[in-house]
Amino acid sequence: MKNHVYQPRSAYPIAFYARLSNDITTIGDNQAIEYNEVITNLGHGYDSRHGHFIAPIDGIYIFAVTAMGEPNEALHLNIVKNGAIVGYARAALSTEYESGTAVITLSLVAGDMVWVRYGSSIGSASRKVHGGGFNTFSGALLATL
Incomplete structure (x- = not known):
């Protein structure tokens, strides 16, 4: 059995926090949410033009998403x-x-992409995403691999 040794964080921090600042955004099925107000982007992994986080290095990452509808x-x-x-x-x-809110941890290799997208408009689901900073997406590197 292999002993697992804790791997410290990378030499530079990787963390981001972005939120949707628009009043209300109407979105289509499977469309990525482009969180346009970037508060923190250490390591420059979050791309607000497309709403994607791209892992700059291999590691274990934690992500949090908060959804608020109308x-x-x-x-x-x-x-x-x-x-x-x-x-x-x-x-x-x-x-x-x-x-x-959802919080997940993922094992990523450099270049892996993580994003949030609209699920579907099945039943009573809305295509409206409330802005004003209430819909957020954040993540951080916990440990390198």
Whole structure:
């Protein structure tokens, strides 16, 4: 049995935090959300033009997504790694503003991409994503591989 040795973080930090600042964004099925207000982008892994995080180095990363929809409409978001759904963030149907948060850890190699996209408009799901900083996407390197 191989002994696992903790690998320290990289010599430079990798972390980002971005949020959607627009009032309301209407989005299509499977469309990436372009979180346009970048607060933190250490290591320059987050690309706000496309809404993608691109891993600059191999490692274990943690990501958090908060979804907020409009009143009377549910919101379904997918967390995607290289085209495959790896997590979900949902805002429940309610007469008020509702939000949901997902936190996931992923093993990534340099060049892997992670993003958030609109899931679908099945049932009562909305195509409206509430802005004002309430929809967020963040991530950080936990350890190198």
